[in-house]
Amino acid sequence: MNFCEDCVGDEYLADCIRMNGEDDACDSPNCPNPDKTVPTLNIDTLTEVIRPRFHEHFEKTRSEPNGLEYMMLKDKELGYDWYREGEPLENILGDYLGLPEPFVDALLKTLPDNDYDSAIGGYETELDSEGMFEDVLPRLGVYNGLWREFCDIATRQARHFNSRVRTLLDEIFGDIVDRDPDGQIVVTIGPDNGVASLYRARDFSCTEKAEKAFLNPTQELGPPPPGGVSFGRMNAVGVSMFYGATDTDTTLAEIRPPVGYFVASAKFDITRPLRVLDLGALGKIVDMLSKSQLDPENARHLDRQAFFLTLDAELARPVDPEKSANAYLPTQILSDYVANCLGLDGMIYKSAQGGTGRNVVLFPCACRVEQPNYPEGTSRKFGISQLSEDFDDIELYADIETPTDAELQELQKKQSDWEYHAFGESEVDSDTREVSLSFDDDSLQYHRVTSVQVYVETQPVRYNVGQRREDKDFPF
Numbered sequence: 001m002n003f004c005e006d007c008v009g010d011e012y013l014a015d016c017i018r019m020n021g022e023d024d025a026c027d028s029p030n031c032p033n034p035d036k037t038v039p040t041l042n043i044d045t046l047t048e049v050i051r052p053r054f055h056e057h058f059e060k061t062r063s064e065p066n067g068l069e070y071m072m073l074k075d076k077e078l079g080y081d082w083y084r085e086g087e088p089l090e091n092i093l094g095d096y097l098g099l100p101e102p103f104v105d106a107l108l109k110t111l112p113d114n115d116y117d118s119a120i121g122g123y124e125t126e127l128d129s130e131g132m133f134e135d136v137l138p139r140l141g142v143y144n145g146l147w148r149e150f151c152d153i154a155t156r157q158a159r160h161f162n163s164r165v166r167t168l169l170d171e172i173f174g175d176i177v178d179r180d181p182d183g184q185i186v187v188t189i190g191p192d193n194g195v196a197s198l199y200r201a202r203d204f205s206c207t208e209k210a211e212k213a214f215l216n217p218t219q220e221l222g223p224p225p226p227g228g229v230s231f232g233r234m235n236a237v238g239v240s241m242f243y244g245a246t247d248t249d250t251t252l253a254e255i256r257p258p259v260g261y262f263v264a265s266a267k268f269d270i271t272r273p274l275r276v277l278d279l280g281a282l283g284k285i286v287d288m289l290s291k292s293q294l295d296p297e298n299a300r301h302l303d304r305q306a307f308f309l310t311l312d313a314e315l316a317r318p319v320d321p322e323k324s325a326n327a328y329l330p331t332q333i334l335s336d337y338v339a340n341c342l343g344l345d346g347m348i349y350k351s352a353q354g355g356t357g358r359n360v361v362l363f364p365c366a367c368r369v370e371q372p373n374y375p376e377g378t379s380r381k382f383g384i385s386q387l388s389e390d391f392d393d394i395e396l397y398a399d400i401e402t403p404t405d406a407e408l409q410e411l412q413k414k415q416s417d418w419e420y421h422a423f424g425e426s427e428v429d430s431d432t433r434e435v436s437l438s439f440d441d442d443s444l445q446y447h448r449v450t451s452v453q454v455y456v457e458t459q460p461v462r463y464n465v466g467q468r469r470e471d472k473d474f475p476f
């Protein structure tokens, strides 16, 4: 039986017939091209095109109750009734895939495959016409495989000059910016956008140690100067980035302060639009699917989506960097890639500590904080007034006194004399990066950690006590 492109009801199959079909008469009873010679494909050929796609998109549902359901069925008082989930093959082909009836009828004869083992045993065959099916997110494992290979190279092989790393990341992420026209995955944050400010916190074992942070919060709570930075989840040693969160609670959860510690927290306003990759939104790439579920590219897209849906959680997985400095290498390389190859300013990702908000990392190009413009000669003093042990009775203050006009004039005169004699020009700021953040003076807060709540999942440990069997090879 032959079908022409007008009688299969699916764009991908129609393309296959147009490109590979042999000129013949179409055998579909409703064919709009009766008695004409048109490109056609035989039903057997079409079946072999559909079969692998069918297995990618649909799975057979359970044909029998599981243990718990069986127990519930036996208990008459429950009034529990079991029925098999899913849709019959005919509905999947007709309703889900939108194929026309004569074509479905032909497929129902050819699609059930030669699963002789099951048939002989009296079991339901793989594509039994009596079977029930449900649609599943295709998991070809292609993208997962690419990611595993990347992680393996990143942690165990040459990573600095490795073109394979670039190829792998290109294949997984390379087209994201181009294929996200609505800005759902590459989102803009900053003034007049959803995320206009970011929160930061630092913990201190005692109030005295917090002194520097309160006197110079822009520097002490902002990103550390490049060079002397230790590595983090997203940054390599020496590369300074801004780690913030979308709310104070999340930033507090992220620094994991011990009970009894003091924490300084503050808000930084984003001063210009920044484009960041939202790792939690990567699953939205499904919008780029082709119309036909039978297009193999579709399964690849869905496989990518399935991989992306797990990536945010995987990247946020808590690791113990002290045990393995390698653990952060994949995320560090990924952030280098997102910054330098995709040209983005940062990433939004899940909090590993279960915070309510999201974490945001800003790359070096986008983490310069506007410095407070205090004139030279400004004096700073930090003080604590404590009336009792009660936290409410502790008051922190920072006095920042700028010089008097007379002192300023004197300073300026000294400086111009010095410049004239020394170099003839003033010192220039070597940091050419655009300012992206400004510290909100009024947001500085001081917390004391009074308790920490721990959420756990619990499993009992089972002891199997019994006399050892003499016959050690006996399998049961």
Ligand SMILES: [Zn+2]
Pocket: 003, 004, 005, 006, 007, 026, 027, 028, 030, 031, 032, 033
């Ligand atoms: Zn036709």
